[in-house]
Amino acid sequence: MKDARVLGVLGGMGPLAGATFMQRLTLLTPAERDQDHIPSVLWSDPRVPDRTAARIAGGEDPLPWLMRGIRGLEAAGCGAIAIPCNTAHGWFDGMQAATRLPILHIVEAAADELLRLGITGGPIGLLATKGTLAMRLYQERLESRGHECLAPPAEEMDRVVMPAIELVKANKVSAAYAPLAEAAQRLVARGAKAVVLGCTEIPLGISAGPALPFPVADTIDALARAAIAWAKPAG
Structure with missing residues (x-):
């Protein structure tokens, strides 16, 4: 064999x-x-x-x-x-x-994905679970590579991001697109050069609608x- x-x-x-x-x-x-x-x-x-x-x-x-x-x-x-x-x-x-x-x-893979997208430094938006953000899994590694991490405020995490992740887990994938796209767009409006989809449910929701008009690092890919x-x- x-x-x-x-x-x-x-x-x-x-x-x-x-x-x-x-x-x-x-x-x-x-x-x-x-x-x-x-x-x-x-x-x-x-x-x-x-x-x-x-x-x-x-x-x-x-x-x-x-x-x-x-x-x-x-x-x-x-x-x-x-x-x-x-x-x-x-x-x-x-x-x-x-x-x-x-x-x-997966975080090292995401950092390499940013390089593949041509993002070599500067502010990066981070969509992730509250647990991932609290553990600073992305912040420490990306900051060591010259990035500043921007995450949604706590109110937006509770109102938008976590409920959208729960929608994907409940197989209501298409319903998750609008809130996740809104959260990603808000990060770009704050200056993010790209958005890391730092929860593997998030790319599933984002792929259920039109492509976003800015770079995203899909952590599944x-x-x-x-x-x-x-x-x-x-x-």
């Missing part, structure tokens, strides 16, 4: 985001036949406790559930892990310390490109 790198995908957070990641991984892979695609295993477990609730409201710790998925992917023979959930990366250090497999970091680079290294 031809040796190939097998990608493990720790999904289910939410289920539609994980499924969309698999689709985008397939569509973005340079391929002319089945055998050119990346062998992959999707572990989709929607029982993982809510990551934002765990971080800011004393909810159940998701790490044991995340590690259960990682152990399953290890047993399946995977060589690396991609996690199409931004907020879950708040437990990145604990996960990485507990597995020999490299975990592709960014992570898919990072996975392709891992599986098919140049040279």
Whole structure:
């Protein structure tokens, strides 16, 4: 059997985001036949406790559930892990310390995506969950690359962004477009050169309507490109 790198995908957070990641991984892979695609295993477990609730409201710790998925992917023979959930990366250090497999970091992938879009510095809008913002997962990494991060104010997070994310999780994807587009446009009006869609539900809502007239970094696509680079290294 031809040796190939097998990608493990720790999904289910939410289920539609994980499924969309698999689709985008397939569509973005340079391929002319089945055998050119990346062998992959999707572990989709929607029982993982809510990551934002765990971080800011004393909810159940998701790490044991995340590690259960990682152990399953290890047993399946995977060589690396991609996690199409931004907020879950708040437990990145604990996960990485507990597995020999490299975990592709979605925030680093998003930073690389900004470079691919030609955005090398300056203000960046950040749409994400309240948990991701509270953990400063993006702020620290993007600021180290010369960006200033602009996030919606707390009132707008409660009124617009979090309800829109919940709409996507409830399979009401088209209804999420208008509020998410409004929030992104407000960030650009404040001076953002691009907007990072820093929750994997957000690209799903944004894709349900007309394309936005400014650069956006889709973290599902960014992570898919990072996975392709891992599986098919140049040279």
